[in-house]
Amino acid sequence: xxxxxxxxxxxxxxxxxxxxxxxxxxxxxxxxxxxxxxxxxxxxxxxxxxxxxxxxxxxxxxxxxxxxxxxxxxxxxxxxxxxxxxxxxxxxxxxxxxxxxxxxxxx
Amino acid sequence: xxxxxxxxxxxxxxxxxxxxxxxxxxxxxxxxxxxxxxxxxxxxxxxxxxxxxxxxxxxxxxxxxxxxxxxxxxxxxxxxxxxxxxxxxxxxxxxxxxxxxxxxxxxxxxxxxxxxxxxxxxxxxxxxxxxxxxxxxxxxxxxxxxxxxxxxxxxxxxxx
Numbered sequence: 001x002x003x004x005x006x007x008x009x010x011x012x013x014x015x016x017x018x019x020x021x022x023x024x025x026x027x028x029x030x031x032x033x034x035x036x037x038x039x040x041x042x043x044x045x046x047x048x049x050x051x052x053x054x055x056x057x058x059x060x061x062x063x064x065x066x067x068x069x070x071x072x073x074x075x076x077x078x079x080x081x082x083x084x085x086x087x088x089x090x091x092x093x094x095x096x097x098x099x100x101x102x103x104x105x106x107x
Numbered sequence: 108x109x110x111x112x113x114x115x116x117x118x119x120x121x122x123x124x125x126x127x128x129x130x131x132x133x134x135x136x137x138x139x140x141x142x143x144x145x146x147x148x149x150x151x152x153x154x155x156x157x158x159x160x161x162x163x164x165x166x167x168x169x170x171x172x173x174x175x176x177x178x179x180x181x182x183x184x185x186x187x188x189x190x191x192x193x194x195x196x197x198x199x200x201x202x203x204x205x206x207x208x209x210x211x212x213x214x215x216x217x218x219x220x221x222x223x224x225x226x227x228x229x230x231x232x233x234x235x236x237x238x239x240x241x242x243x244x245x246x247x248x249x250x251x252x253x254x255x256x257x258x259x260x261x262x263x264x265x266x267x
């Protein structure tokens with residue numbers, strides 16, 4: 001699906017942007033891996049995931065591993081992946097438009 | 108004049124913010140890519156084990172053949188699958204499924220070659236199969252890694 005540029009305030013918050021960047025790079029990311037990447041506590045990560053989940057951007061599922069320890073896997077919903085791609089596009093457009101409008105010396 | 112200066116400053120702030128956000132996106136892509144980079148050593152180990160499993164057919168014992176076959180199959184799974192200890196499930200597409208199918212076919216054909224060598228008592232054939240298995244497991248594994256890396260960048264719509 002072709003995405004259009006759309007700046008998303010919910011995604012743009014620093015931690016949520018990083019969570020979305022990690023999720024965009026994969027099909028699913030384990031909760032512990034997200035926590036390690038962000039360097040935050042379980043509660044902080046859960047809070048941000050809950051915001052994204054409420055917007056319908058992410059979903060989580062629990063699966064048992066070979067060590068019989070249950071692991072929580074977080075992934076984008078199709079709407080979440082599209083929203084993130086649109087957000088990245090909007091960021092690139094901001095850069096492109098400000099580059100064009102910046103006056104150059106001697107002009 | 109002051110108004111124009113404020114507009115330029117607002118543009119600069121917006122631009123810096125967007126630039127920082129895109130840099131964050133790239134950093135996270137780098138983090139995910141780094142998780143998969145650890146698999147390179149896994150491919151080297153599985154390649155060595157698979158090569159040894161093919162070459163050990165020289166022993167000619169039925170039990171050894173069965174154990175070698177099981178070890179080799181586990182090696183194929185490790186080479187083509189993605190271990191969950193990485194903490195990331197890569198983005199798979201049609202290309203990835205085709206790659207797994209082709210990789211499995213080639214790796215299994217190499218083991219079949221070793222079995223033929225054993226049946227015909229051609230020692231050099233299973234030794235050659237062992238060496239080819241070692242090299243192929245590494246090549247196929249790295250090929251998988253390259254596809255996974257492409258999926259990592261594509262997922263964010265390439266924020267360069």
